[in-house]
Amino acid sequence: MAVIALDQKAKPARPAKETAEARALRETPPGQWFPYAAPQPRERDNRDIAFSFRGISRKFGDKTVLDNIDLDVPAGQFIAVIGKSGCGKSTLLRLLTGLDKPTSGTLTVNKGAQGENRTRIMFQEPRLLPWAKIAKNVEVGLTGIAKGAEAREKSLAILNEVGLADRAEEWPSVLSGGQRQRVALARALVAHPYILALDEPLGALDALTRIEMQHLLESIWQQQTFTAVLVTHDVAEAVALADRVIVIDHGRIALDLDIPLERPRRHGSPDLARLEGKILDTLFGENK
Amino acid sequence: MKSTTQSILRNGTGWLLPALIVLAWEIAARTGLISPNVMAAPSAVAEAFWRLLLSGELVRNIGVSTARALSGFVIGGSIGLIFGLANGLSGLSRNLTDTTLQMVRNIPHLALIPLVILWFGIDEEAKLFLVALGVFFPIYVNTLLGIQSVDPQLVEMGRVYGMSRTTLFFRVILPGALPAIFVGLRYALGIMWLTLIVAETIAASSGLGYMAMQAREFLLIDVVVLSILIYALLGKLADSFARLLERLTLQWHPAFQTA
Numbered sequence: 155m156a157v158i159a160l161d162q163k164a165k166p167a168r169p170a171k172e173t174a175e176a177r178a179l180r181e182t183p184p185g186q187w188f189p190y191a192a193p194q195p196r197e198r199d200n201r202d203i204a205f206s207f208r209g210i211s212r213k214f215g216d217k218t219v220l221d222n223i224d225l226d227v228p229a230g231q232f233i234a235v236i237g238k239s240g241c242g243k244s245t246l247l248r249l250l251t252g253l254d255k256p257t258s259g260t261l262t263v264n265k266g267a268q269g270e271n272r273t274r275i276m277f278q279e280p281r282l283l284p285w286a287k288i289a290k291n292v293e294v295g296l297t298g299i300a301k302g303a304e305a306r307e308k309s310l311a312i313l314n315e316v317g318l319a320d321r322a323e324e325w326p327s328v329l330s331g332g333q334r335q336r337v338a339l340a341r342a343l344v345a346h347p348y349i350l351a352l353d354e355p356l357g358a359l360d361a362l363t364r365i366e367m368q369h370l371l372e373s374i375w376q377q378q379t380f381t382a383v384l385v386t387h388d389v390a391e392a393v394a395l396a397d398r399v400i401v402i403d404h405g406r407i408a409l410d411l412d413i414p415l416e417r418p419r420r421h422g423s424p425d426l427a428r429l430e431g432k433i434l435d436t437l438f439g440e441n442k
Numbered sequence: 443m444k445s446t447t448q449s450i451l452r453n454g455t456g457w458l459l460p461a462l463i464v465l466a467w468e469i470a471a472r473t474g475l476i477s478p479n480v481m482a483a484p485s486a487v488a489e490a491f492w493r494l495l496l497s498g499e500l501v502r503n504i505g506v507s508t509a510r511a512l513s514g515f516v517i518g519g520s521i522g523l524i525f526g527l528a529n530g531l532s533g534l535s536r537n538l539t540d541t542t543l544q545m546v547r548n549i550p551h552l553a554l555i556p557l558v559i560l561w562f563g564i565d566e567e568a569k570l571f572l573v574a575l576g577v578f579f580p581i582y583v584n585t586l587l588g589i590q591s592v593d594p595q596l597v598e599m600g601r602v603y604g605m606s607r608t609t610l611f612f613r614v615i616l617p618g619a620l621p622a623i624f625v626g627l628r629y630a631l632g633i634m635w636l637t638l639i640v641a642e643t644i645a646a647s648s649g650l651g652y653m654a655m656q657a658r659e660f661l662l663i664d665v666v667v668l669s670i671l672i673y674a675l676l677g678k679l680a681d682s683f684a685r686l687l688e689r690l691t692l693q694w695h696p697a698f699q700t701a
Protein backbone atom coordinates (compact mmCIF):
# COMPACT_ATOMS: atom_id res chain seq x y z
CA MET A 155 0.00 0.00 0.00
CA ALA A 156 2.65 2.40 1.08
CA VAL A 157 4.50 1.87 -2.17
CA ILE A 158 1.55 3.06 -4.18
CA ALA A 159 1.16 6.05 -1.89
CA LEU A 160 4.82 6.72 -2.34
CA ASP A 161 4.56 6.71 -6.09
CA GLN A 162 1.66 9.09 -5.91
CA LYS A 163 3.76 11.35 -3.79
CA ALA A 164 6.60 11.20 -6.26
CA LYS A 165 4.57 11.55 -9.44
CA PRO A 166 2.91 14.95 -9.08
CA ALA A 167 6.26 16.40 -8.10
CA ARG A 168 7.95 15.12 -11.20
CA PRO A 169 6.09 16.63 -14.18
CA ALA A 170 6.21 20.15 -12.74
CA LYS A 171 9.91 19.97 -12.02
CA GLU A 172 10.50 18.22 -15.30
CA THR A 173 9.05 20.97 -17.46
CA ALA A 174 10.86 23.76 -15.66
CA GLU A 175 14.14 21.91 -15.77
CA ALA A 176 13.66 20.75 -19.30
CA ARG A 177 12.91 24.28 -20.54
CA ALA A 178 15.88 25.71 -18.74
CA LEU A 179 18.06 23.06 -20.29
CA ARG A 180 16.68 23.49 -23.76
CA GLU A 181 17.35 27.21 -23.66
CA THR A 182 20.86 26.77 -22.40
CA PRO A 183 23.91 25.81 -24.46
CA PRO A 184 25.25 22.41 -23.36
CA GLY A 185 28.39 23.91 -21.89
CA GLN A 186 26.38 25.90 -19.37
CA TRP A 187 23.99 23.19 -18.22
CA PHE A 188 25.52 22.81 -14.88
CA PRO A 189 24.70 26.09 -13.16
CA TYR A 190 21.04 25.75 -14.06
CA ALA A 191 20.37 22.17 -13.17
CA ALA A 192 22.67 21.98 -10.21
CA PRO A 193 21.35 24.20 -7.48
CA GLN A 194 23.15 23.06 -4.38
CA PRO A 195 25.00 19.97 -3.20
CA ARG A 196 23.84 18.74 0.20
CA GLU A 197 26.04 20.61 2.65
CA ARG A 198 28.72 18.43 3.95
CA ASP A 199 31.61 20.49 5.31
CA ASN A 200 30.34 20.94 8.83
CA ARG A 201 29.03 17.43 9.19
CA ASP A 202 30.31 14.45 11.13
CA ILE A 203 32.21 11.81 9.32
CA ALA A 204 30.27 8.54 9.05
CA PHE A 205 33.34 6.50 8.24
CA SER A 206 36.78 7.03 6.85
CA PHE A 207 39.29 4.81 5.10
CA ARG A 208 42.92 5.81 5.61
CA GLY A 209 45.41 4.07 3.39
CA ILE A 210 43.32 0.91 3.37
CA SER A 211 44.73 -2.02 1.39
CA ARG A 212 43.40 -5.53 1.09
CA LYS A 213 45.45 -8.30 -0.45
CA PHE A 214 44.39 -11.86 -1.12
CA GLY A 215 47.64 -13.77 -1.29
CA ASP A 216 49.83 -11.61 -3.50
CA LYS A 217 46.84 -10.19 -5.33
CA THR A 218 46.12 -6.60 -4.32
CA VAL A 219 42.40 -5.97 -4.53
CA LEU A 220 42.26 -2.61 -2.77
CA ASP A 221 45.35 -0.46 -2.94
CA ASN A 222 45.82 2.36 -0.46
CA ILE A 223 42.26 3.69 -0.46
CA ASP A 224 41.53 7.03 1.20
CA LEU A 225 37.89 7.86 1.56
CA ASP A 226 35.93 10.11 3.92
CA VAL A 227 32.18 9.91 3.88
CA PRO A 228 30.15 12.50 5.78
CA ALA A 229 27.19 11.31 7.79
CA GLY A 230 23.97 11.24 5.84
CA GLN A 231 25.59 11.12 2.42
CA PHE A 232 24.35 8.77 -0.26
CA ILE A 233 27.43 7.45 -1.97
CA ALA A 234 27.49 5.05 -4.90
CA VAL A 235 30.43 2.78 -5.69
CA ILE A 236 30.94 1.68 -9.26
CA GLY A 237 33.55 -0.48 -10.86
CA LYS A 238 34.07 -3.41 -13.14
CA SER A 239 33.30 -6.88 -11.90
CA GLY A 240 36.00 -8.15 -9.57
CA CYS A 241 37.45 -4.70 -8.87
CA GLY A 242 36.86 -5.02 -5.14
CA LYS A 243 33.50 -3.33 -4.50
CA SER A 244 32.17 -6.12 -2.34
CA THR A 245 35.51 -6.30 -0.57
CA LEU A 246 35.17 -2.61 0.28
CA LEU A 247 31.74 -3.19 1.78
CA ARG A 248 32.91 -6.26 3.67
CA LEU A 249 35.65 -4.16 5.22
CA LEU A 250 33.18 -1.46 6.10
CA THR A 251 30.76 -3.88 7.76
CA GLY A 252 33.50 -5.72 9.59
CA LEU A 253 33.06 -8.99 7.71
CA ASP A 254 36.66 -8.73 6.59
CA LYS A 255 39.78 -6.99 7.91
CA PRO A 256 42.12 -4.77 5.89
CA THR A 257 45.68 -5.95 5.26
CA SER A 258 46.92 -2.48 6.14
CA GLY A 259 45.54 0.96 6.85
CA THR A 260 43.02 2.23 9.36
CA LEU A 261 39.28 2.19 9.09
CA THR A 262 37.25 4.40 11.40
CA VAL A 263 33.52 3.84 11.64
CA ASN A 264 31.48 6.23 13.70
CA LYS A 265 29.53 4.12 16.15
CA GLY A 266 26.55 4.98 18.31
CA ALA A 267 26.70 6.67 21.68
CA GLN A 268 26.99 3.31 23.43
CA GLY A 269 29.49 2.15 20.87
CA GLU A 270 26.95 -0.26 19.43
CA ASN A 271 27.35 -1.43 15.89
CA ARG A 272 24.67 0.08 13.71
CA THR A 273 26.23 -0.69 10.36
CA ARG A 274 23.96 -2.83 8.23
CA ILE A 275 24.50 -4.52 4.92
CA MET A 276 21.97 -5.52 2.33
CA PHE A 277 23.11 -8.20 -0.07
CA GLN A 278 22.29 -8.94 -3.66
CA GLU A 279 20.14 -11.82 -2.41
CA PRO A 280 17.46 -11.16 0.21
CA ARG A 281 18.95 -13.80 2.55
CA LEU A 282 15.75 -14.24 4.50
CA LEU A 283 15.38 -17.17 6.88
CA PRO A 284 12.95 -19.46 5.04
CA TRP A 285 11.74 -20.91 8.36
CA ALA A 286 10.76 -17.60 9.89
CA LYS A 287 7.63 -15.60 9.07
CA ILE A 288 8.17 -12.19 7.47
CA ALA A 289 7.80 -10.23 10.73
CA LYS A 290 10.22 -12.59 12.49
CA ASN A 291 12.70 -12.11 9.67
CA VAL A 292 12.54 -8.37 10.14
CA GLU A 293 13.05 -8.83 13.87
CA VAL A 294 16.44 -10.39 13.10
CA GLY A 295 17.49 -6.80 12.43
CA LEU A 296 16.86 -6.04 16.11
CA THR A 297 19.10 -8.82 17.47
CA GLY A 298 20.56 -7.53 20.71
CA ILE A 299 18.58 -4.29 20.47
CA ALA A 300 14.94 -5.10 21.14
CA LYS A 301 12.92 -8.18 22.01
CA GLY A 302 9.38 -9.45 22.29
CA ALA A 303 6.50 -7.03 21.88
CA GLU A 304 8.77 -4.05 21.28
CA ALA A 305 10.63 -5.84 18.49
CA ARG A 306 7.37 -6.93 16.94
CA GLU A 307 5.94 -3.42 17.02
CA LYS A 308 9.04 -1.98 15.38
CA SER A 309 9.13 -4.65 12.72
CA LEU A 310 5.48 -4.12 11.84
CA ALA A 311 6.05 -0.37 11.62
CA ILE A 312 8.95 -0.72 9.21
CA LEU A 313 7.08 -3.35 7.18
CA ASN A 314 4.35 -0.81 6.79
CA GLU A 315 6.89 1.62 5.42
CA VAL A 316 8.03 -0.79 2.74
CA GLY A 317 4.41 -1.62 1.95
CA LEU A 318 4.30 -5.17 3.26
CA ALA A 319 2.42 -4.77 6.54
CA ASP A 320 -0.27 -7.19 5.42
CA ARG A 321 2.26 -9.94 4.67
CA ALA A 322 3.80 -10.03 8.16
CA GLU A 323 2.51 -13.52 8.94
CA GLU A 324 3.52 -15.21 5.71
CA TRP A 325 6.49 -17.37 4.82
CA PRO A 326 9.21 -15.81 2.65
CA SER A 327 8.73 -18.53 0.02
CA VAL A 328 5.37 -17.11 -1.04
CA LEU A 329 6.69 -13.61 -1.75
CA SER A 330 7.97 -12.39 -5.09
CA GLY A 331 11.64 -11.52 -5.56
CA GLY A 332 10.99 -7.79 -5.25
CA GLN A 333 8.90 -8.25 -2.12
CA ARG A 334 11.60 -10.38 -0.53
CA GLN A 335 14.14 -7.69 -1.23
CA ARG A 336 11.82 -5.17 0.41
CA VAL A 337 11.67 -7.39 3.49
CA ALA A 338 15.47 -7.47 3.49
CA LEU A 339 15.46 -3.68 3.29
CA ALA A 340 13.05 -3.52 6.22
CA ARG A 341 15.28 -5.85 8.20
CA ALA A 342 18.31 -3.66 7.48
CA LEU A 343 16.46 -0.49 8.46
CA VAL A 344 14.45 -1.60 11.47
CA ALA A 345 17.21 -0.77 13.95
CA HIS A 346 17.79 2.66 12.37
CA PRO A 347 21.32 2.05 11.11
CA TYR A 348 23.89 4.83 10.91
CA ILE A 349 25.41 3.28 7.86
CA LEU A 350 23.60 1.12 5.36
CA ALA A 351 25.82 -0.73 2.91
CA LEU A 352 24.01 -2.05 -0.14
CA ASP A 353 25.77 -4.64 -2.29
CA GLU A 354 23.93 -4.57 -5.60
CA PRO A 355 20.63 -5.07 -3.79
CA LEU A 356 18.58 -4.46 -6.91
CA GLY A 357 20.72 -6.39 -9.36
CA ALA A 358 18.43 -9.40 -9.56
CA LEU A 359 15.20 -7.46 -10.00
CA ASP A 360 13.32 -6.72 -13.19
CA ALA A 361 13.48 -3.18 -14.55
CA LEU A 362 10.12 -2.00 -13.20
CA THR A 363 10.54 -3.44 -9.72
CA ARG A 364 13.97 -1.94 -9.74
CA ILE A 365 12.73 1.59 -10.35
CA GLU A 366 10.07 1.11 -7.67
CA MET A 367 12.75 -0.04 -5.23
CA GLN A 368 14.97 2.91 -6.13
CA HIS A 369 12.15 5.31 -5.24
CA LEU A 370 11.50 3.44 -2.01
CA LEU A 371 15.17 3.48 -1.08
CA GLU A 372 15.50 7.17 -1.85
CA SER A 373 12.41 8.17 0.11
CA ILE A 374 13.39 6.11 3.15
CA TRP A 375 16.90 7.53 3.00
CA GLN A 376 15.40 11.02 2.93
CA GLN A 377 13.22 10.28 5.96
CA GLN A 378 15.79 8.49 8.08
CA THR A 379 19.15 10.14 8.07
CA PHE A 380 21.52 7.27 7.54
CA THR A 381 24.63 7.13 5.40
CA ALA A 382 24.05 4.95 2.36
CA VAL A 383 26.81 3.16 0.47
CA LEU A 384 25.40 1.64 -2.66
CA VAL A 385 27.45 -0.73 -4.78
CA THR A 386 25.97 -1.06 -8.22
CA HIS A 387 26.77 -2.10 -11.76
CA ASP A 388 24.20 0.28 -13.08
CA VAL A 389 25.68 3.71 -13.77
CA ALA A 390 22.22 5.20 -14.36
CA GLU A 391 21.10 3.95 -10.96
CA ALA A 392 24.17 5.43 -9.31
CA VAL A 393 23.68 8.91 -10.71
CA ALA A 394 19.93 8.79 -10.10
CA LEU A 395 20.27 8.00 -6.41
CA ALA A 396 23.61 9.17 -5.11
CA ASP A 397 25.05 12.47 -3.87
CA ARG A 398 28.44 11.26 -4.85
CA VAL A 399 29.78 8.50 -7.08
CA ILE A 400 33.17 6.91 -6.75
CA VAL A 401 34.64 4.68 -9.41
CA ILE A 402 37.10 2.01 -8.37
CA ASP A 403 39.60 0.80 -10.90
CA HIS A 404 42.71 -1.30 -10.33
CA GLY A 405 42.23 -1.09 -6.59
CA ARG A 406 42.19 2.70 -6.49
CA ILE A 407 39.56 5.39 -6.58
CA ALA A 408 39.72 6.47 -10.20
CA LEU A 409 36.96 9.06 -9.98
CA ASP A 410 35.23 10.86 -7.14
CA LEU A 411 32.28 12.74 -8.58
CA ASP A 412 29.62 14.84 -6.88
CA ILE A 413 26.13 14.57 -8.27
CA PRO A 414 24.71 17.94 -7.29
CA LEU A 415 21.26 17.42 -8.79
CA GLU A 416 18.00 18.16 -7.07
CA ARG A 417 15.67 15.35 -6.01
CA PRO A 418 13.51 13.72 -7.10
CA ARG A 419 15.52 13.14 -10.24
CA ARG A 420 14.01 12.11 -13.50
CA HIS A 421 15.32 9.01 -15.23
CA GLY A 422 17.00 9.77 -18.51
CA SER A 423 17.32 13.53 -18.02
CA PRO A 424 20.21 15.13 -19.94
CA ASP A 425 22.06 16.04 -16.75
CA LEU A 426 22.08 12.50 -15.56
CA ALA A 427 23.12 11.37 -19.01
CA ARG A 428 26.05 13.76 -19.02
CA LEU A 429 27.31 12.58 -15.66
CA GLU A 430 26.75 8.98 -16.70
CA GLY A 431 28.89 9.61 -19.74
CA LYS A 432 31.66 11.01 -17.60
CA ILE A 433 31.65 7.93 -15.38
CA LEU A 434 31.61 5.57 -18.35
CA ASP A 435 34.55 7.45 -19.83
CA THR A 436 36.53 6.84 -16.67
CA LEU A 437 35.60 3.18 -16.68
CA PHE A 438 36.42 2.54 -20.32
CA GLY A 439 38.82 5.42 -20.89
CA GLU A 440 41.72 3.22 -21.88
CA ASN A 441 39.73 1.76 -24.78
CA LYS A 442 39.65 5.04 -26.66
CA MET B 443 -1.61 -40.80 19.16
CA LYS B 444 -5.04 -39.51 18.21
CA SER B 445 -3.70 -37.26 15.48
CA THR B 446 -1.66 -40.18 14.15
CA THR B 447 -4.86 -42.14 13.60
CA GLN B 448 -6.37 -39.12 11.94
CA SER B 449 -3.50 -38.79 9.55
CA ILE B 450 -3.82 -42.48 8.69
CA LEU B 451 -7.47 -41.96 7.92
CA ARG B 452 -6.65 -38.93 5.82
CA ASN B 453 -4.29 -41.04 3.74
CA GLY B 454 -7.21 -43.44 3.16
CA THR B 455 -6.54 -43.83 -0.54
CA GLY B 456 -3.19 -45.42 0.25
CA TRP B 457 -4.99 -48.22 2.06
CA LEU B 458 -7.25 -49.12 -0.83
CA LEU B 459 -4.77 -51.38 -2.58
CA PRO B 460 -3.81 -53.37 0.53
CA ALA B 461 -7.51 -53.93 1.21
CA LEU B 462 -8.03 -55.30 -2.29
CA ILE B 463 -5.03 -57.58 -1.94
CA VAL B 464 -6.36 -58.98 1.32
CA LEU B 465 -9.72 -59.62 -0.33
CA ALA B 466 -8.15 -61.46 -3.28
CA TRP B 467 -5.98 -63.42 -0.88
CA GLU B 468 -8.99 -64.53 1.18
CA ILE B 469 -10.82 -65.67 -1.95
CA ALA B 470 -7.76 -67.57 -3.17
CA ALA B 471 -7.41 -69.32 0.19
CA ARG B 472 -11.10 -70.21 0.40
CA THR B 473 -11.20 -71.66 -3.08
CA GLY B 474 -8.10 -73.72 -2.32
CA LEU B 475 -5.94 -71.86 -4.79
CA ILE B 476 -3.42 -71.34 -1.99
CA SER B 477 -2.74 -74.38 0.18
CA PRO B 478 -3.16 -73.73 3.92
CA ASN B 479 0.39 -74.95 4.75
CA VAL B 480 1.88 -72.37 2.39
CA MET B 481 -0.13 -69.38 3.45
CA ALA B 482 -2.85 -68.77 6.01
CA ALA B 483 -6.08 -67.10 4.91
CA PRO B 484 -6.67 -63.58 6.22
CA SER B 485 -9.58 -64.89 8.27
CA ALA B 486 -7.28 -67.45 9.91
CA VAL B 487 -4.80 -64.70 10.64
CA ALA B 488 -7.57 -62.62 12.16
CA GLU B 489 -8.57 -65.58 14.28
CA ALA B 490 -4.99 -66.01 15.48
CA PHE B 491 -4.91 -62.32 16.24
CA TRP B 492 -8.02 -62.61 18.39
CA ARG B 493 -6.72 -65.72 20.16
CA LEU B 494 -3.37 -64.17 21.02
CA LEU B 495 -4.96 -60.90 21.98
CA LEU B 496 -7.20 -62.66 24.50
CA SER B 497 -4.34 -64.66 25.94
CA GLY B 498 -2.37 -61.40 26.39
CA GLU B 499 0.59 -62.89 24.56
CA LEU B 500 0.28 -60.54 21.62
CA VAL B 501 0.15 -57.34 23.67
CA ARG B 502 3.08 -58.47 25.77
CA ASN B 503 5.23 -59.32 22.76
CA ILE B 504 4.36 -56.13 20.93
CA GLY B 505 5.18 -54.21 24.09
CA VAL B 506 8.54 -55.95 24.45
CA SER B 507 9.48 -55.36 20.81
CA THR B 508 8.36 -51.73 20.80
CA ALA B 509 10.27 -50.98 23.97
CA ARG B 510 13.40 -52.53 22.48
CA ALA B 511 12.99 -50.68 19.21
CA LEU B 512 12.42 -47.33 20.85
CA SER B 513 15.17 -47.54 23.46
CA GLY B 514 17.66 -48.70 20.84
CA PHE B 515 16.49 -45.87 18.64
CA VAL B 516 16.81 -43.26 21.35
CA ILE B 517 20.31 -44.41 22.29
CA GLY B 518 21.66 -44.75 18.75
CA GLY B 519 19.74 -41.73 17.47
CA SER B 520 20.94 -39.35 20.14
CA ILE B 521 24.55 -40.45 19.82
CA GLY B 522 24.24 -40.05 16.06
CA LEU B 523 22.69 -36.62 16.47
CA ILE B 524 25.40 -35.50 18.88
CA PHE B 525 28.22 -36.67 16.62
CA GLY B 526 26.48 -35.21 13.58
CA LEU B 527 26.09 -31.82 15.25
CA ALA B 528 29.58 -31.83 16.70
CA ASN B 529 31.21 -32.82 13.41
CA GLY B 530 29.06 -30.40 11.45
CA LEU B 531 29.95 -27.48 13.71
CA SER B 532 33.57 -28.17 14.56
CA GLY B 533 36.30 -28.95 12.08
CA LEU B 534 38.46 -30.34 14.85
CA SER B 535 35.84 -32.85 15.93
CA ARG B 536 35.25 -33.82 12.30
CA ASN B 537 38.93 -34.38 11.65
CA LEU B 538 39.18 -36.51 14.75
CA THR B 539 36.22 -38.82 14.28
CA ASP B 540 34.74 -38.68 10.81
CA THR B 541 37.19 -41.02 9.08
CA THR B 542 36.79 -43.64 11.79
CA LEU B 543 33.02 -43.40 11.71
CA GLN B 544 32.93 -43.66 7.94
CA MET B 545 35.05 -46.82 8.15
CA VAL B 546 32.80 -48.42 10.74
CA ARG B 547 29.82 -47.46 8.62
CA ASN B 548 30.99 -49.77 5.88
CA ILE B 549 30.52 -52.81 8.10
CA PRO B 550 26.94 -54.06 7.76
CA HIS B 551 25.78 -53.97 11.36
CA LEU B 552 23.91 -57.25 11.01
CA ALA B 553 27.20 -58.95 10.22
CA LEU B 554 28.09 -58.32 13.84
CA ILE B 555 25.33 -60.61 15.13
CA PRO B 556 27.63 -63.59 15.89
CA LEU B 557 29.99 -61.31 17.76
CA VAL B 558 27.15 -59.60 19.58
CA ILE B 559 25.77 -62.97 20.70
CA LEU B 560 29.21 -63.89 21.99
CA TRP B 561 29.38 -60.64 23.91
CA PHE B 562 25.87 -60.31 25.26
CA GLY B 563 24.28 -63.72 24.76
CA ILE B 564 20.61 -63.29 23.93
CA ASP B 565 20.04 -60.65 26.57
CA GLU B 566 18.43 -57.29 26.01
CA GLU B 567 21.79 -55.60 25.48
CA ALA B 568 22.32 -57.56 22.29
CA LYS B 569 19.17 -56.17 20.69
CA LEU B 570 19.74 -52.67 22.02
CA PHE B 571 23.27 -52.66 20.72
CA LEU B 572 22.29 -53.78 17.25
CA VAL B 573 19.37 -51.40 16.92
CA ALA B 574 21.38 -48.48 18.27
CA LEU B 575 24.22 -49.23 15.88
CA GLY B 576 21.87 -49.56 12.93
CA VAL B 577 20.10 -46.31 13.75
CA PHE B 578 23.27 -44.35 14.51
CA PHE B 579 24.59 -44.04 10.96
CA PRO B 580 21.61 -42.70 9.04
CA ILE B 581 21.07 -40.09 11.76
CA TYR B 582 24.76 -39.21 11.94
CA VAL B 583 25.32 -38.97 8.21
CA ASN B 584 22.21 -36.92 7.53
CA THR B 585 22.70 -34.55 10.46
CA LEU B 586 26.25 -33.88 9.32
CA LEU B 587 25.09 -33.41 5.74
CA GLY B 588 22.28 -31.14 6.89
CA ILE B 589 24.58 -28.87 8.83
CA GLN B 590 27.15 -28.76 6.07
CA SER B 591 24.51 -27.81 3.54
CA VAL B 592 23.15 -24.87 5.54
CA ASP B 593 23.39 -21.83 3.29
CA PRO B 594 26.64 -20.05 4.27
CA GLN B 595 25.09 -16.78 3.09
CA LEU B 596 22.45 -17.08 5.81
CA VAL B 597 25.12 -17.77 8.40
CA GLU B 598 27.00 -14.69 7.24
CA MET B 599 23.77 -12.68 7.45
CA GLY B 600 23.28 -13.86 11.03
CA ARG B 601 26.79 -12.75 11.90
CA VAL B 602 26.31 -9.31 10.37
CA TYR B 603 23.23 -8.86 12.52
CA GLY B 604 25.25 -9.70 15.59
CA MET B 605 23.77 -13.10 16.46
CA SER B 606 25.63 -14.93 19.19
CA ARG B 607 26.81 -18.49 18.51
CA THR B 608 23.86 -19.97 20.36
CA THR B 609 21.33 -17.78 18.58
CA LEU B 610 22.99 -18.55 15.28
CA PHE B 611 22.70 -22.27 16.00
CA PHE B 612 19.05 -22.24 17.02
CA ARG B 613 17.82 -19.64 14.56
CA VAL B 614 19.84 -20.46 11.48
CA ILE B 615 21.85 -23.67 11.55
CA LEU B 616 19.49 -26.14 13.19
CA PRO B 617 16.38 -25.12 11.21
CA GLY B 618 18.46 -25.28 8.05
CA ALA B 619 19.66 -28.78 8.85
CA LEU B 620 16.24 -30.06 9.91
CA PRO B 621 14.97 -31.29 6.53
CA ALA B 622 18.04 -33.49 6.16
CA ILE B 623 17.77 -34.68 9.76
CA PHE B 624 14.21 -35.79 9.03
CA VAL B 625 15.35 -37.78 6.03
CA GLY B 626 17.81 -39.53 8.36
CA LEU B 627 15.10 -40.04 10.95
CA ARG B 628 12.72 -41.78 8.58
CA TYR B 629 15.46 -43.91 7.15
CA ALA B 630 16.60 -44.80 10.67
CA LEU B 631 13.08 -45.87 11.66
CA GLY B 632 13.09 -48.37 8.81
CA ILE B 633 16.46 -49.72 9.88
CA MET B 634 15.24 -49.88 13.47
CA TRP B 635 12.47 -52.38 12.69
CA LEU B 636 14.57 -54.35 10.25
CA THR B 637 17.36 -54.79 12.77
CA LEU B 638 14.96 -55.75 15.49
CA ILE B 639 13.22 -58.38 13.38
CA VAL B 640 16.51 -60.03 12.51
CA ALA B 641 17.84 -59.81 16.05
CA GLU B 642 14.65 -61.19 17.55
CA THR B 643 14.40 -64.09 15.17
CA ILE B 644 17.96 -65.12 15.89
CA ALA B 645 18.59 -64.28 19.49
CA ALA B 646 15.61 -63.65 21.75
CA SER B 647 13.28 -65.25 24.26
CA SER B 648 10.44 -62.78 23.84
CA GLY B 649 9.10 -60.28 21.35
CA LEU B 650 7.40 -60.48 18.00
CA GLY B 651 10.29 -62.11 16.21
CA TYR B 652 10.51 -64.76 18.88
CA MET B 653 6.77 -65.32 18.64
CA ALA B 654 7.09 -65.89 14.91
CA MET B 655 9.97 -68.36 15.35
CA GLN B 656 8.06 -70.30 17.97
CA ALA B 657 5.04 -70.46 15.73
CA ARG B 658 7.20 -71.77 12.91
CA GLU B 659 8.37 -74.65 15.07
CA PHE B 660 4.76 -75.63 15.76
CA LEU B 661 3.75 -75.01 12.16
CA LEU B 662 1.34 -72.25 13.18
CA ILE B 663 1.46 -70.48 9.87
CA ASP B 664 -1.33 -68.08 10.81
CA VAL B 665 0.74 -66.74 13.72
CA VAL B 666 3.80 -66.36 11.49
CA VAL B 667 1.81 -64.32 9.00
CA LEU B 668 0.29 -62.32 11.83
CA SER B 669 3.72 -61.40 13.19
CA ILE B 670 4.86 -60.25 9.77
CA LEU B 671 1.75 -58.13 9.34
CA ILE B 672 2.21 -56.55 12.74
CA TYR B 673 5.79 -55.68 11.88
CA ALA B 674 4.59 -54.01 8.72
CA LEU B 675 1.94 -52.11 10.64
CA LEU B 676 4.35 -50.92 13.31
CA GLY B 677 6.78 -49.79 10.65
CA LYS B 678 4.08 -47.86 8.87
CA LEU B 679 2.95 -46.32 12.16
CA ALA B 680 6.45 -45.12 12.98
CA ASP B 681 6.82 -43.65 9.52
CA SER B 682 3.49 -41.84 9.73
CA PHE B 683 4.49 -40.42 13.07
CA ALA B 684 7.77 -39.13 11.62
CA ARG B 685 5.90 -37.59 8.71
CA LEU B 686 3.48 -35.88 11.01
CA LEU B 687 6.35 -34.46 12.99
CA GLU B 688 7.99 -33.37 9.76
CA ARG B 689 4.84 -31.62 8.60
CA LEU B 690 4.55 -29.78 11.88
CA THR B 691 8.13 -28.56 12.04
CA LEU B 692 8.74 -27.88 8.36
CA GLN B 693 5.67 -25.76 7.71
CA TRP B 694 7.84 -23.12 6.15
CA HIS B 695 9.09 -25.54 3.50
CA PRO B 696 7.35 -25.06 0.15
CA ALA B 697 6.98 -28.85 -0.11
CA PHE B 698 4.81 -28.93 3.01
CA GLN B 699 2.65 -25.91 2.41
CA THR B 700 -0.99 -26.77 2.04
CA ALA B 701 -2.61 -24.27 -0.25
Ligand SMILES: Nc1ncnc2c1ncn2[C@@H]1O[C@H](COP(=O)(O)OP(=O)(O)OP(=O)(O)O)[C@@H](O)[C@H]1O
Pocket residue numbers: 214219237238239240241242243244245246
Ligand atom coordinates in the same frame (compact mmCIF):
# COMPACT_ATOMS: atom_id res chain seq x y z
N1 LIG C 1 38.05 -14.54 0.18
C1 LIG C 1 38.74 -14.29 -0.94
N2 LIG C 1 39.86 -14.98 -1.24
C2 LIG C 1 40.55 -14.73 -2.36
N3 LIG C 1 40.21 -13.80 -3.26
C3 LIG C 1 39.12 -13.06 -3.04
C4 LIG C 1 38.32 -13.27 -1.87
N4 LIG C 1 37.29 -12.39 -1.90
C5 LIG C 1 37.44 -11.69 -3.03
N5 LIG C 1 38.53 -12.07 -3.71
C6 LIG C 1 39.01 -11.50 -4.97
O1 LIG C 1 38.99 -10.12 -4.85
C7 LIG C 1 38.58 -9.53 -6.06
C8 LIG C 1 37.48 -8.55 -5.78
O2 LIG C 1 36.33 -9.26 -5.36
P1 LIG C 1 34.98 -8.53 -5.05
O3 LIG C 1 33.99 -9.57 -4.67
O4 LIG C 1 35.21 -7.44 -4.09
O5 LIG C 1 34.61 -7.92 -6.46
P2 LIG C 1 33.37 -7.05 -6.88
O6 LIG C 1 33.88 -5.75 -7.33
O7 LIG C 1 32.36 -7.05 -5.81
O8 LIG C 1 32.83 -7.82 -8.14
P3 LIG C 1 31.34 -8.02 -8.62
O9 LIG C 1 30.93 -6.73 -9.23
O10 LIG C 1 31.43 -9.09 -9.64
O11 LIG C 1 30.52 -8.40 -7.44
C9 LIG C 1 38.21 -10.64 -7.00
O12 LIG C 1 39.25 -10.81 -7.92
C10 LIG C 1 38.09 -11.83 -6.12
O13 LIG C 1 38.52 -12.98 -6.80
Ligand SMILES: [Mg+2]
Pocket residue numbers: 243244245353
Ligand atom coordinates in the same frame (compact mmCIF):
# COMPACT_ATOMS: atom_id res chain seq x y z
MG1 LIG D 1 30.43 -7.96 -5.55
